[in-house]
Amino acid sequence: MNSKLMIKQLSVFHQQTNRILIDSVNLSVDEGEVVALVGASGSGKSLIAQAVLQLLPDNLRQTGILNYQSRPITKKDRGQNIVLIPQSIDALDPLMKVKKQIQSLLPAPHSEQKVFDLLGRLGLEEEVASRYPFQLSGGQARRILVAIALGSAAKVVIADEPTPGLDVDSKTDMLSLLKEVKASGKSILLITHDFDVAVDLADRIAVIKDGKIIENTLKENFVGKGERLFHPYTKALWQALPKNLFIRSL
């Protein structure tokens, strides 16, 4: 198995109380694969991204094995081989122009042309490179965040809740950007509460509930009334979508 990212028996505890927030999670993302991790707010899905990137808050402790290409993830891997597309556009440095911001995060050589090519690929004018983040629209800022991941040499991209509260057009837009990342051959771990986004983009969908992965199945199994799904909670999630049974499912 050629897995790019492998999470084995990952648990996350609360330091003082020992309360278990993530319970023995196993998850792998193969080469060129998109795996979606879906769950309700408070299910612990963002903690998994934070644990992989060593970004957990100080009061939490993690145990388990995290592998990149079948060897333990090193500090150097994070940011170089594994990158994060953050949830909020506030992640851009407000005091740095777009060009410098992209250049500082790309592998050498940091040529201006490389930045322009990247912007062009995501449908942005060259002129955007000389702006500060506050001069960007929400859509432009999201493109920059994706551009940084796309232009990096990283083989694994973790997208944490990339479509929070976006309207249909912005969401479709973000989806096509992520498809561009997928088409570049990178593996993606997509963390989302939005089932439509998961079904649209992922090859495989893992469902997390109360810190445990209760189902990990191919996207194709999300059809009909969910007869091909294993766990009752996954079925309930699927049936509750407005396009399915919605309020009649309750």
Added chain:
Amino acid sequence: MLKIEGVSYTLPDDVPLFQNFSMTVNNGEILGLSGKSGIGKTTLAKIIAGYLRADHGQINVQQMKGKSHSVQLIWQHPEQAVNPKWRIDKTLEEAGVPDQSIIKKLNILPEWLYRYPKQLSGGELQRVCIARCLLAQPEFIIADEITTMLDPISQAEIFKILTEHVQQNKIGLVIISHDTVLLDNLCHKVIDFK
């Protein structure tokens, strides 16, 4: 009846956001409002609920019960709609005497009452906000993208409770959402806000 007549709103720098918008919501009617972001749906919601003043036009509420807070707005982000330093019990009491049947209907657990907003999940806190809205006994409710941040099951639960309650109590409901499939499923009529 809630009647919105010829409402216009202009942003600073004289940029018109929308002009001459009219619509009518009857008691017991569920009306959907869809449209792209940035088009002014939330601004319209705030105008109807009295948080903003329109430049032109009128909002008329023909009250049946003669109450002062007859139009209630439910916001997209519940954590921004409550006082973070108030416990849930105080948050609910602000809207009037807590009616146990409403609290029960929204599955609000007794132990939540002694917590602060941060100690509830997004879906739980949104249910508290809906309870607060219903306790104020409104005649009209504007629900502005109230489930965008929630998982599908919480979303379905919230809309089931809300739509059943408004039908039983002859409340007019305006649901603002970008999800047209959701609106088609819940509303008597859907308006594409342009």
